[in-house]
């Protein structure tokens with residue numbers, strides 16, 4: 568029988584499919600999700616800065632909004648996203664150069680533990696300062 | 697003792713919509729999953745397409761996705777595959793063009809495998825002269841495997857499991873892929889020819905080479921032969937970067 572060359576679209580959703588997969592795949596997907604989240608944040612950040620063009624009143628109203636508990640929670644999410652993506656990126660750079668490859672899962676767990684602790688410390692600081 | 701095994705299998709023919717069908721197959725309780733797959737063909741549908749050959753994990757032909765994970769069904773006991781489940785779920789490998797049912801087109805995969813220039817030789821296979829290898833041709837007197845350009849003993853059985861498991865292969869089939877890069881790594885270690893080694897490293901350093909890997913390490917996790925393609929890719933990167941750094945400082 569003749570093989571069809573393209574019977575299904577390439578299934579890029581596999582990037583987010585961690586079912587039955589191992590820790591390396593979770594790290595892979597986490598890096599993509601956190602990366603997309605940070606790109607989204609960048610655009611929100613630029614849109615918010617645009618409020619400056621609306622004059623001091625618009626800016627003061629916005630400042631009142633971002634001091635609400637909901638926005639402070641979003642600050643913690645942002646901090647966690649930066650730490651997860653940044654620390655995971657350091658792991659990828661090191662193992663990607665062939666250093667410490669057999670321990671890549673240990674690297675991941677240790678760095679994500681560090682991200683968790685630093686995010687918790689950041690959350691305390693954000694809500695108490 | 698015979699047991700009834702419920703199995704849900706992927707069915708497909710060109711021009712038809714892919715779908716699943718359910719069957720019940722009777723096998724001995726010490727059977728492996730390949731026996732159940734064969735049972736679908738033998739007991740239910742003679743048109744059912746699947747691949748198999750050696751039945752002992754040396755040919756890599758029968759690789760499928762079993763219960764959502766890449767396995768060689770010839771070495772998975774039915775009882776293990778059914779543990780905690782109502783039925784077996786069997787699908788073809790991902791990231792290959794489909795031919796029909798469980799059969800995928802592996803031609804492109806084998807072309808990439810050949811890129812390392814290594815000829816696949818095993819003790820049971822014929823040599824270029826047509827004669828089988830004598831034991832002494834593969835092993836030294838001390839029992840160590842001889843380093844020979846045509847020995848491909850990095851254990852890869854070309855099953856394609858790593859291709860199905862790799863999320864980068866889901867984005868592009870142009871990527872050399874884990875198995876071919878593991879072969880290239882093996883060839884760089886074996887060759888004593890500097891020019892050949894440089895050519896192999898250039899292949900690995902190309903657009904679809906080692907830099908397309910995004911370190912999910914699913915190839916290494918799923919490989920039934922412990923080839924560690926992910927480790928091989930990272931070793932190639934280290935070597936490529938090392939050479940470039942040396943070159944930068946005028947030493948290469």
Ligand code: SF4
Pocket residue numbers: 756851852853854855856857858859874875878915918919920921922923924925
């Ligand atoms: S590297 Fe492992 S998983 Fe990939 S084709 Fe070879 S044996 Fe199969």
